Amino acid sequence: MLDVAWARTWVQAAAVAVADAKDELTELDRQIGDADHGFNMDRGFQAAAAKVVDAPAETVGDVLKLVAMTLMSTVGGAAGPLYGTAFLRAAKVTTAPELGPDDVVALLEAALEGVVARGKAAVGEKTMVDAWTPAAAAAASARDAGADAVGVLEAALRAAEEGAASTVPLLATKGRASYLGERSQGHLDPGARSTVVLLAAALEAARA
Amino acid sequence: MLDVAWARTWVQAAAVAVADAKDELTELDRQIGDADHGFNMDRGFQAAAAKVVDAPAETVGDVLKLVAMTLMSTVGGAAGPLYGTAFLRAAKVTTAPELGPDDVVALLEAALEGVVARGKAAVGEKTMVDAWTPAAAAAASARDAGADAVGVLEAALRAAEEGAASTVPLLATKGRASYLGERSQGHLDPGARSTVVLLAAALEAARA
Amino acid sequence: MKKLLNDPAQAVDESVEGFGLAHADLVEVRTDPLFVVRRQRPPHGTVAVVSGGGAGHEPLHAGFVGEGMLDAAVPGAVFTSPTPDQVGAAFVAADAGGGVLAIVKNYTGDVLNFETAAELADAEGVTVRTVLVHDDVAVEDSLYTAGRRGVGGTVMVEKIAGAAAARGDDLDAVAALAERASAAVRSMGVALHAPTVPHVGRPSFDLADDEIEIGIGIHGEPGRHRIPMASADEITKMLVEPVADDLGLANGEKVLLFVNGMGGTPPSELYVVYRAARRLLEERGVTVERSLVGSYVTSLEMQGCSVTVMRLDDELTGLWDAPVHTPALRW
Amino acid sequence: MKKLLNDPAQAVDESVEGFGLAHADLVEVRTDPLFVVRRQRPPHGTVAVVSGGGAGHEPLHAGFVGEGMLDAAVPGAVFTSPTPDQVGAAFVAADAGGGVLAIVKNYTGDVLNFETAAELADAEGVTVRTVLVHDDVAVEDSLYTAGRRGVGGTVMVEKIAGAAAARGDDLDAVAALAERASAAVRSMGVALHAPTVPHVGRPSFDLADDEIEIGIGIHGEPGRHRIPMASADEITKMLVEPVADDLGLANGEKVLLFVNGMGGTPPSELYVVYRAARRLLEERGVTVERSLVGSYVTSLEMQGCSVTVMRLDDELTGLWDAPVHTPALRW
Ligand SMILES: Nc1ncnc2c1ncn2[C@@H]1O[C@H](COP(=O)(O)OP(=O)(O)O)[C@@H](O)[C@H]1O
Ligand SMILES: Nc1ncnc2c1ncn2[C@@H]1O[C@H](COP(=O)(O)OP(=O)(O)O)[C@@H](O)[C@H]1O
Ligand SMILES: [Mg+2]
Ligand SMILES: [Mg+2]
Ligand SMILES: [Mg+2]
Ligand SMILES: [Mg+2]
Structure with a gap:
């Protein structure tokens, strides 16, 4: 049941998953960026998890808003405002007591819109947009095909994983990796990878 | 024959020998000093050799004085004034057209006095004094025992070699190595080693 | 990795505390x-100039x-732009009633957070x-x-803007001068050895003992290309020429020349580069009217340097x- | 070894040329x-203050x-004291009729050549x-x-002597004040990584990845002992305590605190050390009245720092x- 309890569990699971992925994300960022993505995300999600534990929240949206504000004030870098805006927009469309398939699609679409509104990247520029875009699209397809909320999340995660993998051959044209020109090719985008980690945590929380 | 031609040859031979020993001297100085002794000596003796080639000189003393002035203005560090003074003092006692056994002893004793006058080190302080002192003493003994000028030089060289070797276990109490305290033990003193190199060149020149 | 630090997570806070x-x-x-x-507040109505970025x-x-x-200045985590609440608080604290000019180095993170x-x-x-710089x-x-990216030229833009604000220019005028400085300045850098981010514990990029990286940034981002180690004169040429070409410097022009150390390079080497850079500019008929040599825009303990050139006119020279x-910086 | 140099044998000349x-x-x-x-000669009769040493x-x-x-200042070869003809020429050039105070770091080579x-x-x-410092x-x-040895405290002695000369003190008075500054100042340093002398091409001493060297000099001489890597607070304690003890600093005294970088250490780390040093002094009841933080007495690109403390009285503070x-240095 994707309710406020799920949202809280998601944040805790995300904090654990990001901590586990910290070195991996940092190493990816070391290759084509500035070696801080794992630390930025970890700092943000530890803070978010600590906040969410006993903050009052009635809806999924309340939790996501808290996450948004915390990420905004603790992450910094490019990822801070991008994920902050994503969670803020997602919070606005998740005010129902329990999220159905439509709500999950709306959450993902709003998050994607938030990332694009702030970062102005399109698909194929080797950013987290390459994970969020197929995730939102696959979620909509799954919903249309009759999947339940958890099934929609599953489809989104699978598509995000593929989307992240698709960034490897790409030449970066947004973010810090773009400074590398052709040398950015052959590497997984760290933000696309952290998107996968967050969606996997959402699914894990839904199954818990 | 230890005449002005010998003195010129000595300086050329010393320049070659110091160049060959440059890395060795620097490495010795790296271990208990500041890793410049080979470069300092090489800079000085290349300059001295260049000067001596066509400078007017009538006696051994004239050549040694030229060497003294050149070392003084090119070597720097501790070794510059020490060797500079040694050669200057030696120059004063080598005004004969050809050096006999007595003159060689006088040369070595004057050099030693010059080093001690400037550096105020006694035997056993792990400096070049530990090579010059036995060299001068052995020279005097050899002369007393009837050796010729070359024989006196030979004795001096052998004693200098032993004197240099004797510095290995010593604890330095003068110069830069003294900063190391007990860690100065177990290393050959670079200045004692360069003294041997210079005396070996003198003997080589005498035999050439 | 050996650094003079306690807990890496506290390094920025402790360093800024010591600085204060x-x-x-x-x-x-x-x-x-x-x-x-700033401890000494400027007169009411003065434009406040604020900058910031990763530590x-x-x-x-x-x-x-x-x-x-x-x-005011706002430090983020190491190589990570500060957060909006920090920057926003600095804007509000610095404002003296004349508005705020924010000088932002052009990185996605800095741009979005500012x-x-x-x-x-x-x-x-x-x-x-x-x-933007x-x-x-x-x-x-x-x-x-x-x-x-914004790199060494940031010093020039901040100095020019600060001088304009100090003489009482209004926000439009200060912004226009900062833009003019930004448009007149170009830089290029080289790394001999990459920096190590404290919480990462290994160099940001790997360079062989005989390789250097041309066109590096100041965040340990790898550069544009890697070449075999070369002499200071050769390396300086690889930095000065693209800068001078991009500025389109012509015979008779006047410039400010800034040779910047990356944190792990001693002044003696910076002056060798300065000498070479100055010769190259003079060969083009360009006069170096003002100079700055030192480590002002560093990248932790990275070894290397950057060369920055700013085209000068009388007003920019006066403000500098x-x-x-x-x-x-004091004079 | 990678350095921004051309021919190592020309490095000092080229660097000093660039500096000029x-x-x-x-x-x-x-x-x-x-x-x-100095380009601007002081008034006739002023005492000239001259120093020098290895580059x-x-x-x-x-x-x-x-x-x-x-x-005037006289640079020798790298880590090698200058020669008497250089130093003598500087004495003669600097003399303005008031005599010369030579400030000499206490090394056999410097002492003998000066x-x-x-x-x-x-x-x-x-x-x-x-x-002597x-x-x-x-x-x-x-x-x-x-x-x-003379190390970081040289900056203080040179500043005090220069200020005394500038206000018109005669040679005896300038010398006495320089002696007083020299007697009031103590330092201790640490290396995280040894410097590499250009013509040697390898580090002056070898430190393992988890070792540091306490009590190093500024010429790549090895230090007094080697210990495992420690935190900045712990390392600072190993520098501050022997300095404070040797000075015999008592509760209520006033000092100048100078945290000096060795050439390859970035300012951020120096401020972490400054913070720790200041706390340690304050715990002793000592007030830090003046501060200097930066890389002023370096040892090529050595990584590490030194802590210098000078006991202040009103006259020394005024001259500083x-x-x-x-x-x-400018203020
Ligand atoms: N314009 C953009 N739009 C979307 N995502 C972006 C953009 N720029 C960067 N990113 C994402 O941000 C990630 C880097 O985040 P992070 O390392 O935390 O910030 P920084 O680059 O400031 O160090 C990239 O891997 C990429 O996915
Ligand atoms: N007081 C002294 N008396 C005699 N010899 C000395 C004295 N101090 C140093 N030396 C000699 O000088 C040598 C070092 O010379 P060098 O490395 O050229 O100078 P520096 O120590 O200034 O770098 C030492 O190995 C030692 O033999
Ligand atoms: Mg990053
Ligand atoms: Mg030496
Ligand atoms: Mg970053
Ligand atoms: Mg030396």
């Missing part, structure tokens, strides 16, 4: 959120807080204008990049010469 | 023999040539008085050493505060 203690006559350090602000570039930016340069901060400050009635010619300025009294 | 070009408003570089002298410690000494500090130079200058009618508490000051205008 050492320069208490000039600056005040505020915490929660963290930023540095690890010291003395940039906090070292330039003081009379005639910055009114943008959000400007919205926060606006909500509190503080007007913020932003000028994007002087790094190593990055192609095209649709295919996030645009040129105007008095400045900060921990890192 | 960059600071032509303040200094003049003379060659054959090489030394640096590789920049900005020491040439960076302190200018108003209110040094009148001694000979003083004889040369004397022969030309220039009176030279010498003050021997502030390094890492070296036992006993019959069993060449005496303590007096105006100074040099390439590396």
